[in-house]
Amino acid sequence: MASYARTYRDGYVSAWHDHPRHQLVYAVAGLMMAKADGTSWAVPAGTGLIVPAAMLHEIRMVGEVQLQSLYIDPAETGAGAMAACRAVTVSGLLAGLIAALCAMGNPWPLPPRAHHLSQLILIELGAAPDTPLALPYPPDARLRRVCDALMADPGSARTIDHWAALAGMSRRSFTRAFQRQTGRSFGQWRERLRCQIALRAQARGAAMEQVARDLGYASRYALQAMMRRRV
Template sequence: MRIDHDIHINDMAAASRYETHAHDHEALLSYAASGSCTQLIGPRLWTVLPAHAVWIPAGTPHAVAAGPRGCRLRTVRFPLPVPDDLPATPCVIEVSPFLAALIAELGEAGGDEHRRRAALRFLIHDALARSPLLDLSLPRVSDPRLLRVTDALQADPSDRRSLTAWAQLADMSRRSFIRKFQAETEMGLQEWQRRLRVLMARQMLADGASVTETALSLGYATPSAFIAMIRRELGTTPGQLFAAGPPAP
């Protein structure tokens, strides 16, 4: 890993991770140049893909886990005070090919190239302020009983246990389980599992898995059922999600 005043450059090996920590004096734009990772930021889980970056405000606790093919993570640093036109809360930023190229250039700039670095930072700030924000996160639970359920689903999103069976795993009555899960996530378990499958599908497809492989891994009986779910949730097909490939560095 290389760290300088402007950027962290970290090629994470498959399944490697950083435990929960925070950067009190800087905000971060965490971008996957290739591969993917999952970030636990505050009360939500986020996926970082080659076309996306996660914005992490200063002082926000977060943990990072690399995807199955590792992750070339490029994290741009924004020391305090952060400009007012940048987000105040964690979010996913859609990374254009232009913004991806700027981040790559910043990573290549020499430490003594002060004017070049300043120009790149100005352009990155401007591009970031104009970038679309995406809703690509999932609420996390804090109750240890509910964590048994969400941890099991993250380990195997194809698990088809009934709501009653999940309540039993949490050692709760069905009614209490439904009420508590809704209170912590503002959604039902079925919706949460579907949302998890969408995020994991994006990660698997970005890492090069086929549509059929992804569909079966996530518990869909046929690829067509999986394609229908992605079209319904994202307004596109799995094949179109990454048809153009990641942004060119």
């Protein structure tokens, strides 16, 4: 297991790439927006994104981001915890283990302390709960057309019937297909999209009252209540 720590400026983009090892990208501070495995991920401070070996991914920094990253050999005992792409909540214990390993500066040969830290990290990653901010993109082109339109106008108050018509589907077929392909209802998907947008705006210091109006909420309190439910 190798470690890496760095601070990135607002707007920095790590363009599409992959790694021969599994990776954990942990946001110590700030907000990362990532794309991987057909899903858009919001990775705010206190959460991390697990990216399996050889998986293409892109990461954008929103605001100044303090990042700690781990690279794990897929053959390492316990690396099965890293085999699927997912965003996880980083507990205080796991954050302390990651910080301790990063502070060691990748000594080689690996001393016993670094080895034990890495094993504890893998155990804690296997137990880490998923975060609620994944935004899967449906494979069906008709549903993607709806998602693209909603991304362009996330505050739209149009009804499900409107979106079903845009997809060229009946309401029932649309809602069933959307749930099946994304694992979320259309309403849940739209709420997650709005939450991601609000998190980006918040990280950049935007006026949340205006953000709330743009996203179709009566006030910033209503928007913040939704964000508390999601995050």
